[in-house]
Amino acid sequence: MASLISFEEALELADISSQEDISELVERAWAVRTDRFGDSTDMCSLVNAKSGGCAEDCGFCAQSRYAEADTPMHAMMEPDQILEHARAAEAAGAHRFCMVTQGQGLSKRDFAKIEAGAKLVAEQTNLKRCVSIGHISPDRARRLKDAGIQRVHHNVETARSYYEEVTTTVRYEGRMRTIDAVKDAGLETCVGGILNLGESPRQRVEMAFELSAVNPTSVPINLLNPRTGTKFGGRDLMDPWEVVKWVAIFRLIIPDALFRLCGGRVENLDELQPLAVKAGLNGVMMGNFLTTLGAEPADDRAMFEELGLNVARQEDNGANPRPDNRDGWLDGETPRTPVDELIDCQGEANFWDPSTQLRVIKKKQNPPPYPKAA
Ligand code: SF4
Numbered sequence: 001m002a003s004l005i006s007f008e009e010a011l012e013l014a015d016i017s018s019q020e021d022i023s024e025l026v027e028r029a030w031a032v033r034t035d036r037f038g039d040s041t042d043m044c045s046l047v048n049a050k051s052g053g054c055a056e057d058c059g060f061c062a063q064s065r066y067a068e069a070d071t072p073m074h075a076m077m078e079p080d081q082i083l084e085h086a087r088a089a090e091a092a093g094a095h096r097f098c099m100v101t102q103g104q105g106l107s108k109r110d111f112a113k114i115e116a117g118a119k120l121v122a123e124q125t126n127l128k129r130c131v132s133i134g135h136i137s138p139d140r141a142r143r144l145k146d147a148g149i150q151r152v153h154h155n156v157e158t159a160r161s162y163y164e165e166v167t168t169t170v171r172y173e174g175r176m177r178t179i180d181a182v183k184d185a186g187l188e189t190c191v192g193g194i195l196n197l198g199e200s201p202r203q204r205v206e207m208a209f210e211l212s213a214v215n216p217t218s219v220p221i222n223l224l225n226p227r228t229g230t231k232f233g234g235r236d237l238m239d240p241w242e243v244v245k246w247v248a249i250f251r252l253i254i255p256d257a258l259f260r261l262c263g264g265r266v267e268n269l270d271e272l273q274p275l276a277v278k279a280g281l282n283g284v285m286m287g288n289f290l291t292t293l294g295a296e297p298a299d300d301r302a303m304f305e306e307l308g309l310n311v312a313r314q315e316d317n318g319a320n321p322r323p324d325n326r327d328g329w330l331d332g333e334t335p336r337t338p339v340d341e342l343i344d345c346q347g348e349a350n351f352w353d354p355s356t357q358l359r360v361i362k363k364k365q366n367p368p369p370y371p372k373a374a
Helices: 005-015 020-037 081-092 108-124 138-146 159-164 170-185 201-214 238-252 265-278 297-305
Strands: 045-048 096-101 128-132 150-151 188-190 193-195 218-225 260-261 282-285
Touching: 005 170, 005 238, 020 238, 020 265, 020 297, 045 081, 045 108, 081 096, 081 108, 081 150, 081 297, 096 108, 096 150, 096 193, 108 128, 108 138, 108 282, 150 218, 159 201, 159 297, 170 188, 193 201, 218 238, 218 265, 238 265, 260 265, 265 297, 282 297
Parallel strands: 045 096, 045 282, 096 128, 128 150, 150 188, 193 218, 218 260, 260 282
Antiparallel strands: none
């Protein structure tokens, strides 16, 4: 996947700060996005199917046992609970649904529940199916494909050179092995990271070029939502114009990936979310995030429609790729489905809701200190 700018050019763009210069960069990124993807979009939504008490030490994550932060705690959901949240995602207008679990590996029993949940979502909704379940062996990747999963998410989180500041217990090499297993099984990859973990601008550019080398179908960009009690809980939010600038820079470095903005977008961008869409996004994560709340579906759809983008859900979403899938464009136009059949507010459907749906347990004992980077 050829980048449209060099590493040095990306560093120069990282230096710009005036709103005028960033607006100019946005126009450039918008042209690239529309050239590659036309008016199509790729909207997703998730369920945190197993949450809290994770053994790993990712410094941004409230689910880590090293974090002294409140987090939803629950064992693996049953397949029909997963289906219920998928139906909410579908009602909101999401095109795809991701089943996410904490940690880096599932027990046989929990993996079987993900397989059963995936089959139910495939049979009973018109959603494309994704999972994010940590490290995956080649055998499990094939089984996921057999269960109807089409895309697997596994972030690199940050630049290789900054990685050990972010986690010492989840190996970077293990991530790469999982991504290879997913590709070998013929599944699409969704690989991205989180901005504002303390990485330098150069390291942000490094991450973008490392992602470009991975060549994922989809790239989720998360923005740190500093949660009190986590390793990075004391950091400030990003300046919204900085976020927009970095979305545009990533778009120019990885022009053919499907970019989506996920965790932290509401807190970091606020009113500037539509400009971030213009800076090169193909979609956003609708509904709620793993441990924090998201936006209302009608507002998310409007952000894209106001730019002339088509958020319609295609009738055969589950069986065929929409034109948002760079692996193959369908013939003809993407039909527009009537949006008045969709819900406007989260309250109208049973979304995954980390704040009220499940018990939030305050950790009773002091968590262990975060391990130091080597
Ligand atoms: S990001 Fe995933 S692996 Fe890391 S602490 Fe959170 S739940 Fe665990």
